Amino acid sequence: MSKLTKAHITILDALGGKDGPIPIDQLSGLPAAGPALNSHLEHLSSRGFVTRTGKAIALTEVGKAALTDAPPTIADQKKPKPAAKAPGAPPTKKSRLVTLLKSDTGATVPDLATALDWLPHTTRAALTGLKKSGYEIDKLPPLEGSRSSRYKLVEAA
Numbered sequence: 001m002s003k004l005t006k007a008h009i010t011i012l013d014a015l016g017g018k019d020g021p022i023p024i025d026q027l028s029g030l031p032a033a034g035p036a037l038n039s040h041l042e043h044l045s046s047r048g049f050v051t052r053t054g055k056a057i058a059l060t061e062v063g064k065a066a067l068t069d070a071p072p073t074i075a076d077q078k079k080p081k082p083a084a085k086a087p088g089a090p091p092t093k094k095s096r097l098v099t100l101l102k103s104d105t106g107a108t109v110p111d112l113a114t115a116l117d118w119l120p121h122t123t124r125a126a127l128t129g130l131k132k133s134g135y136e137i138d139k140l141p142p143l144e145g146s147r148s149s150r151y152k153l154v155e156a157a
Helices: 006-016 034-046 061-069 093-101 109-116 120-132
Strands: 050-053 056-059 137-140 150-153
Touching (some): 006 061, 034 050
Antiparallel strands (some): 050 056, 137 150
């Protein structure tokens, strides 16, 4: 059997509840339009999932069978839960970053980049990601003789 993409499954789903040929422009929720849609329909037609007659399209028995065998669409799937960390597994990059930010004096971007073996722009992006995920990070003034600001994780009160 030919592998179906999400776009193909969406097209077959749109045809699933219809009987007989349906004008293409009357289908709703199609993943593409114009030449891209024609390319998807040509693929489905060449594999026997649909029949095309002019500007109308109909689902074949093969297409109906593919719908029952198709994996669930994105709307049907629930977000997967993060896998539990295995005991003895190495710490995650995020947990290493959080640990470094908990130090009494804080940490500079160059210090974090060196410790985590990251580039400075990656380190700054990770700090932004922590802020977006709910962590509160204080920006502290540089230490004497340094030009780099320090960052410290604010402990919950």
